[in-house]
Amino acid sequence: MDLYIDTANLDEIKKAHDMGVLDGVTTNPSLIAKEGIDYTKRLAEICEVVQGPVSAEVIAVDYDGMISEGRDRAKIAENIVVKLPSTVAGVKACKTLSDEGIRTNLTLCFQPLQALMVAKAGAFLVSPFIGRLDDIGQDGMDLIQQIRQVYDNYGYPTKILAASIRHSQHLLACALVGADVATVPYSVIEGMMKHPLTDSGVEKFVSDYKKAFG
Ligand code: E4P
Numbered sequence: 411m412d413l414y415i416d417t418a419n420l421d422e423i424k425k426a427h428d429m430g431v432l433d434g435v436t437t438n439p440s441l442i443a444k445e446g447i448d449y450t451k452r453l454a455e456i457c458e459v460v461q462g463p464v465s466a467e468v469i470a471v472d473y474d475g476m477i478s479e480g481r482d483r484a485k486i487a488e489n490i491v492v493k494l495p496s497t498v499a500g501v502k503a504c505k506t507l508s509d510e511g512i513r514t515n516l517t518l519c520f521q522p523l524q525a526l527m528v529a530k531a532g533a534f535l536v537s538p539f540i541g542r543l544d545d546i547g548q549d550g551m552d553l554i555q556q557i558r559q560v561y562d563n564y565g566y567p568t569k570i571l572a573a574s575i576r577h578s579q580h581l582l583a584c585a586l587v588g589a590d591v592a593t594v595p596y597s598v599i600e601g602m603m604k605h606p607l608t609d610s611g612v613e614k615f616v617s618d619y620k621k622a623f624g
Pocket residue numbers: 416436437438517537539541542573574575593
């Protein structure tokens with residue numbers, strides 16, 4: 411499973427990249443707003459650090475606006491993937507940009523038929539949001555499972571990018587059902603290598619050794 415970081419914070423991206431396990435980055439307008447920096451400038455900085463796919467979302471919600479912004483974003487770097495909403499205008503823009511050879515990530519996917527449509531339109535990635543479904547009392551993991559089945563039934567190459575992941579249990583469930591990619595905040599990446607028995611075990615090994623040999 412590929413691992414992306416879900417942030418526009420450059421320090422977090424660099425820290426995750428330094429671990430040697432980072433395959434890509436996802437950003438969105440809310441994450442950029444949190445950083446208070448020009449979106450284009452930050453995307454260029456991210457693409458200097460990470461060679462894998464970097465998702466750059468459009469702000470426009472109409473077809474013409476998405477196409478124009480999408481083409482501009484794609485010029486920032488070769489690894490930019492244009493992020494579009496899973497709407498009627500978004501699927502149309504996905505088809506146009508995909509036909510031009512621009513990779514797309516169709517975001518805000520909350521039901522499997524959206525995923526079917528964007529796969530037909532040539533999306534490189536689809537982003538089902540697990541946490542936000544859990545928030546309204548639905549099981550976000552069911553969505554990942556259903557999309558996996560639909561894509562496998564027909565051999566669609568669109569990759570399932572599990573998004574809106576809040577904790578390591580989400581991440582484990584994604585790996586078990588076969589999501590292609592998971593995008594997670596930095597805290598979740600760090601948490602993947604944490605277990606109290608690992609910490610106490612390391613402490614004991616070191617102290618036993620020091621007791622015996624000084
Ligand atoms: C993914 O591309 C989105 O940026 C992200 O995962 C949204 O997560 P949230 O629901 O925690 O805002």
